[in-house]
Amino acid sequence: MEQLFPRLTISTYQQELARLIQLHAPIDGTHNTAIAELYFRRASSEMEPTHTVNMPSLYVIVQGSKIATLAGENIRYDSATYMVTSVHLPVIGRITDASPQLPYLSLQLTLNPDVLLEIANKISPQRSRETGRGILVNTSTLSLLDAVLRLVQLLNTPKDIPMLAPLTIREIFYRVLQGEQGALLRQFALAGSYAHGISEAIHLIKRDYSEPLVISELAKNVSMSPTSLHKHFKRVTGMSPLQYQKIIRLQTARRLLIMEKLDAATVSFRVGYESPSQFSREYARLFGRPPISDVKHLRDSLYGHQ
Known part of the structure; x- marks a missing residue:
């Protein structure tokens, strides 16, 4: 599948995503967008650890790095990876790489359980009893970043959001479920x-x-x-x-x-x-x-x- 993107690299997608996120998140903090499920985060310095409950979401860092601590276990992710939280999890988050010149930039896309279930049933309707950690970190792929970039680009054409955003979000989570640990994530959707x-x-x-x-x-x-x-x-x-x-x-x-x-x-x-x-x-x-x-x-x- 990756050969569909012969002239583009992971770095190309990250640079364009970084440019767009900085455009829509000009100051530090968490920013809502015109796409209800999509949020941006920007930080110009490393920060104290913050206690939060991660929602079921996809997290993509395009610049910088972060450590999420769950029950004493440190989970590091950066621009080479993406993280998926499949259930509400209390974590301690710490941004570990950020500066005014190269701010930490990330996006969060919340999971819709109904969409996840529909995709999971089409990919693999068989049930499994397997369970695993509610946080998964995987290596970013060109196909996933391509879909994420197209979703973010929709913010530049608001009239297209109602029609195209739901389709692109489905594609993104299809890519996630096809990823390294997609089988584990699928189990959270299957009754x-x-x-x-x-x-x-x-x-x-x-x-x-x-x-x-x-x-x-x-x-x-x-x-x-x-x-x-x-x-x-x-x-x-x-x-x-x-x-x-x-x-x-x-x-x-x-x-x-x-x-x-x-x-x-x-x-x-x-x-x-x-x-x-x-x-x-x-x-x-x-x-x-x-x-x-x-x-x-x-x-x-x-x-x-x-």
Whole structure:
């Protein structure tokens, strides 16, 4: 398939994508686009690690590099690779290569489960019980970058977006599913697979994060045994369901402390903790500082970058 692009190189696509991203993202930060599923990110310097929950998405870096840490495992990706997150995963992201002269530039394209399922069924309708990590890093290909570039170019002709963007997005995810680890990604779309069950379990934990988590009930809701749920959940996320819930609670608490300016005790009860002191201990363990000093540090950092 790659011989269809004899005169173009990976570098050619990256340079043109970098030019277009800088055009549509002239300042540092995350930028929405006229294509609802497509986001750009720009950073002119290496930054402190940021705690976030990655949505099911395709991530393509066209300039610079980044490390995503999931459950203590460092996953490095750069302009030679692309990353796919198949479920919502709490990660620590750190940009490791960026400068004012050569800013970090990347794009994110969110996964549509229905589109993924349709493509997966056409490629390989047979079911498999296989599961794997919810983050996959693969080597970029000319065919994938060609489709990504055509999607980004649509921003220059907005009238074409409603008709052509959905077709190009389908092509992009077809290329991803045809990639090195496409078979693993397909399992998250196929009902009846363990991976699909874990995807449903993650949805339920995120939805009811402040409620007590009863593993036997969660397992029943996704048609798995508690033992099987625990094994495959850890295989996909690198952590247990209870650890996952804890991180979602603490990340939500951090957001509430910053955005709503609530006190730590109020926030601890809101996200499901019964003990404010336990909340403070676990918060400091994850973010490196207790709630009050962490929020002050973050606000000082934000103020310093304005």
